[in-house]
Amino acid sequence: MTSLNKRKIINDPVLGFINIPSDFLHDLLQHPFVQRLNRIKQLGLTSFVYPGAQHTRFLHSVGAMHLMKEAIEQLRSKGNEITDEEAEAAMAAILLHDIGHTPFSHSLENVLIKDFKHEKLSLLLIEKMNAELGGKLNTAIEIFTNRYRKTFLHQLVSGQLDMDRLDYLIRDSFFSGVREGSIGADRIIKMLNVKNDELVVEAKGIYSVENFLIARRLMYWQVYLHKTAVATEKMLCHILNRAKELCAKGKTLFASPALLYFLQNANKENLFASDPAAINYFLLLDDSDIICALKVWTTHEDKVLSLLSCSFINRNLFKVKISDTPFEEKIIAELKNSYVQELGVSPDEAHYFYNEDLIRSEAYNPQAEHIKILYNNGEVKDIAEASDILNRQMLSGRDRKFYLCYKLPVAEQSFDG
Amino acid sequence: MTSLNKRKIINDPVLGFINIPSDFLHDLLQHPFVQRLNRIKQLGLTSFVYPGAQHTRFLHSVGAMHLMKEAIEQLRSKGNEITDEEAEAAMAAILLHDIGHTPFSHSLENVLIKDFKHEKLSLLLIEKMNAELGGKLNTAIEIFTNRYRKTFLHQLVSGQLDMDRLDYLIRDSFFSGVREGSIGADRIIKMLNVKNDELVVEAKGIYSVENFLIARRLMYWQVYLHKTAVATEKMLCHILNRAKELCAKGKTLFASPALLYFLQNANKENLFASDPAAINYFLLLDDSDIICALKVWTTHEDKVLSLLSCSFINRNLFKVKISDTPFEEKIIAELKNSYVQELGVSPDEAHYFYNEDLIRSEAYNPQAEHIKILYNNGEVKDIAEASDILNRQMLSGRDRKFYLCYKLPVAEQSFDG
Amino acid sequence: MTSLNKRKIINDPVLGFINIPSDFLHDLLQHPFVQRLNRIKQLGLTSFVYPGAQHTRFLHSVGAMHLMKEAIEQLRSKGNEITDEEAEAAMAAILLHDIGHTPFSHSLENVLIKDFKHEKLSLLLIEKMNAELGGKLNTAIEIFTNRYRKTFLHQLVSGQLDMDRLDYLIRDSFFSGVREGSIGADRIIKMLNVKNDELVVEAKGIYSVENFLIARRLMYWQVYLHKTAVATEKMLCHILNRAKELCAKGKTLFASPALLYFLQNANKENLFASDPAAINYFLLLDDSDIICALKVWTTHEDKVLSLLSCSFINRNLFKVKISDTPFEEKIIAELKNSYVQELGVSPDEAHYFYNEDLIRSEAYNPQAEHIKILYNNGEVKDIAEASDILNRQMLSGRDRKFYLCYKLPVAEQSFDG
């Protein structure tokens, strides 16, 4: 690991004092791509429901790096070889894993950039940094993309029990105030081991893993997919889609240059490959561009845009209904009709005032690699098999709900976290 | 108190579940003037030093209202008469006490609006709300402005031991991670009483009051006046002053309409009295306008503006020195000269790259009303007299430092909270 | 409720300041039967594994009373009628629910008193207090014994989601340091309601109930049934059984009068009914009698007694093995034989040095009344049906393990909580 001349400590209310372990990692932390994460909230619009949840992706990334350091120390103490170079690369990989995030939330990815996921964009940006740094991020990129020969290092960065998830569960629980979502990350880390190049949890940690999965699911339904947060997100998507539509029609619209660029180019194929300017605009885009524009749009001449922006800014949120079965078409048709009547919008525009969809908890993804439990006799079992408490339904991923959100004449606030 | 049909609970990571005590208070909470506080960080640029400190003035205001409720219950249980109407008014007053805040920090007040303090603006906005609400805030305004006959109610809103201070100390300590700044707000509240219409603390609470003053001072030097936070604030003031200068010269500058308005009108006398539009622009102004503009200014043709904006956005902050005595003029002259030489700016522009000033902890203000201790025999003493541990120097307000901050050729990051 | 002249506050590290709500409850708190609980640890021998877990049944009882107060306020706010007298009775019932506890743990009940459970003894003592107090505990007794017409009050005292369980989960989690065992008791209480005279949880609290059951199970296996704690408990039972045997043989044994009484009378039928002195001895018996005796017994001439006492006092605990299936008789026979050989004890005495048994988590008891979930449409479902995550196996109560604990030549310490 590179020497440490720049002694830096970050005071994290969640994990305590965090030492930045090396000068190289310190330089990464200082890089504008990482500093940008200071301007992107970790939980996006969830702060509309949980007003304490204002924490940023920056601090989450630093926290995940810190847990990575602890996990590596733990694995080493059990005889698993991890070189200093590998350790630094794994920490770099997790520190950078979120740099490709759009403002606010995953939902905006599809609205602002065609066919793009933040993981792909993160990689693109890491590669750009790597070029700047003369290849110093080579190993980190191999670990990030799971091309490094030690698979377990990738699993620590991105897997069912990675340091990303451990950090965000405790962090989101801490800042939202939903204390039941907290987990014993330190205990889970103490139980980690490697078997046949795969990350495993020692058998006596099984209760902690069960608790982790339950807490994760609780956080999904109570926080990440809180109906009001989802409705707000849909509202924002509608607003931006409307803005895109107005742009396409040649209407004038206040927006920062970066936001304007994406409103105008959101539907282009392969944007980042075809236009070198795209990435620079992306790096200037964060939560503030969106908020700043919406405030101005509250008085825009387009009724749909101003109505929705007004509702958003003043927190007159969509009303939400949840159901185990899809909503009847009749209800939707009635809604549509009422907007045409009451708001004086065209039938084509009415869809901007409601949204119906299926939401799905991703507490555990059985399609991805599984959490493995290591028994004293050397046997390894899948958690789905090892746990005698968790329902297969959850572990099989069928954990979902239908919801319908829609504008009310006089919307009601709902903070009831 | 008005009846409660809208049962609302806010989940506060600091104080736990907060019940909104009445429909009227709930409506105030929903008011756009209060919702705007969701977009203004409580600690402004301190998050550059303590990245967890992203909490907003909104949640602080709600927290202070909650402590007010507890204080009122406590005072009532000791036989002090407080009517339901007074209780609601006191809670309204503290809920609204911060609505006149500019983005980021007190320092910006003077930069964006000539001769105006946020307290004055808060009052202006509360009066505007009162007109809308048909006088329902009359009592709240009397309490806020200390014209209500029960003085102690005003002291709970604004005094040396008010609910504002109690809330922000524990809250800022919680989110910054500086745990020593925390205090026993619940214990202090339990010790409150009223004597001769003045708020007093019962004698056995004296240790908690001493602890409160020490914690407050610690927070001043370690957080509120952290040298890096102060330097960042000065940097931002310089940037906005430069932007104002460019505006005055007729240069084009990207900014939201609200920010642009203040850049163009910041130096007008009696702005709010002379231009009715001013208040509307103010209500649209928050942290996002500033951040959004600075990002665009990083590529502005004016070298001073772009250099400073770049430093700010990428966290290449001013270097800071602290001293018990003023800095020598020679040092300043050398600094100035070096900027002319190295940056190629004019001698007139060089002052944008440094700042020297005196900073002062306001842990206890002996010029304002004093904290009073009530003894079992009915005697009341000033804390300065009652405490046998606190130094008169601190209680006499002479707690200050000189500092000098300035741009470095290659700036260094300083997270060391 | 009786008036409150005696303003008393207890500082609880877990729940914060607890106000004793009435003079009557304050007097109960001061009663020697309740004060005795200050000398009985809540988690008994678990402190051998989790050295922080030294908290007493007294503070637990006070905490449960406090949660009862909050639950009652919540239920009242939803329109359920609970008179002041009922409220005080329910609080009295839960404050007194544990006063019949023997020292250390449930296991000792059978060793020290024939055919007696602590619940029965608690009732006997409450009735004794009631006689002293001229019938003031009549309603409390009806609630405690489920003979009061409002069933839900009994369920708050003793049920699958009673205030006893809520308090001990958060308390035991807090003091043991097993933070994953913590639950959102405040959230669960906020979701409580009454339907058809039964305690129910509102549907949106289902995640918290699931979390409660998982946390409870985690606490069972990780804390309450921690193999080392169970082994230590068995060790203590063996020691006391040996002491009883020696008493029966007329051997002299140091013990406090109270402990000596039970060693001599433990096997009598209907002890409390037949001997009025029994209850007085019981009231003088607590953890200190046991510890005090064992220290003296470390040098007793009886080899079995001194060997075991020495191991206990110096924490040379039994070794434990856990299995999903019963242990083979052969293994046991070998163990027995080795003790005869190595320790020089008789084949009859060898059984004192090991124990095999079945342990069972009681996270949820499907034989008892069920946790009921109340939906918005008024429907009530059993949690086993309502939860789509919890495995029926757990909810059907088949959550158990076989274990074998035995003396090692040189025992090993095991703190690994």
Added chain:
Amino acid sequence: MTSLNKRKIINDPVLGFINIPSDFLHDLLQHPFVQRLNRIKQLGLTSFVYPGAQHTRFLHSVGAMHLMKEAIEQLRSKGNEITDEEAEAAMAAILLHDIGHTPFSHSLENVLIKDFKHEKLSLLLIEKMNAELGGKLNTAIEIFTNRYRKTFLHQLVSGQLDMDRLDYLIRDSFFSGVREGSIGADRIIKMLNVKNDELVVEAKGIYSVENFLIARRLMYWQVYLHKTAVATEKMLCHILNRAKELCAKGKTLFASPALLYFLQNANKENLFASDPAAINYFLLLDDSDIICALKVWTTHEDKVLSLLSCSFINRNLFKVKISDTPFEEKIIAELKNSYVQELGVSPDEAHYFYNEDLIRSEAYNPQAEHIKILYNNGEVKDIAEASDILNRQMLSGRDRKFYLCYKLPVAEQSFDG
């Protein structure tokens, strides 16, 4: 440092998971002298006021050892040489520093053993262990007794800012629930350094040191010297003194052999030197012997003994008055007289029912070595000079109160922590 075959972790609710750093330290932890501390409460009778404060000297010792490890790592990272052997010795020294404690509290030292302080007894016991261990504790003993050439190691074990004090402040604050007593031990440790072989705190840690001293003083008056705790302690001293008197008169008294030994020999000169059995009795003496005896004494024929024991066991505590000046002799005389009249005791016995004394906070002892602050320019200042907030009075040690405690006809409970 010796190798680590015995991987042991202790779960501490205050400091989290604590790894025992070496096999040697693990063996010390297992030693009966250290295990005994599991049976001695850290705060003695303070649990009569703060019922959560049941934590033991064992966990405190382990915690202090853990902080020592962190302090050593910190000092090493700043270039101060500390060998592995020295590190282990310093950790051993602090782990063992309390093994000479009598049950309950320092006050009992003088009652049970003539002219003996626990520090002296700790050293005696460490030397006994050292003999057993073939000299392996030689360096630890040199550090403990300040005969080792690196003075700062002794200061970490015993000084104004030692790991003992850091641990007990946060621990006692945590378990009592007096949260204001908590300090930023991690921050102080991060600021430690060594200058001229003396432990110093770097200048930017001065606020934390001030906070530490204020918190320490708050804990003294609010917890350690809480008037009810002090009164209870005096009550216990009186009880044991009466028991000694009865023993001397040849009266029969129930007590464990260990307690009986000290009751009979408490007044002998040089007990430990003259009687080899003394130390063995001492090692068997802990809180349980005292409690167990007092319960039996509640029915002793001696009125003084039974009255006081009854009051103690049933928590009918002495009433306490506090004053800045000594109490008048007249008041005392009246008290004495009333006991003769009301209780029917002789004038000679009346003194058992009250106590007057001077209590003194030891927050900072200016007679001992001072806390030193290290400035960036290498200068070292005493905290009394460096701090501009703390009153010299406190730093000069004149922080004291007179108190008088006495039996009431019907005593009142006082939990008001």
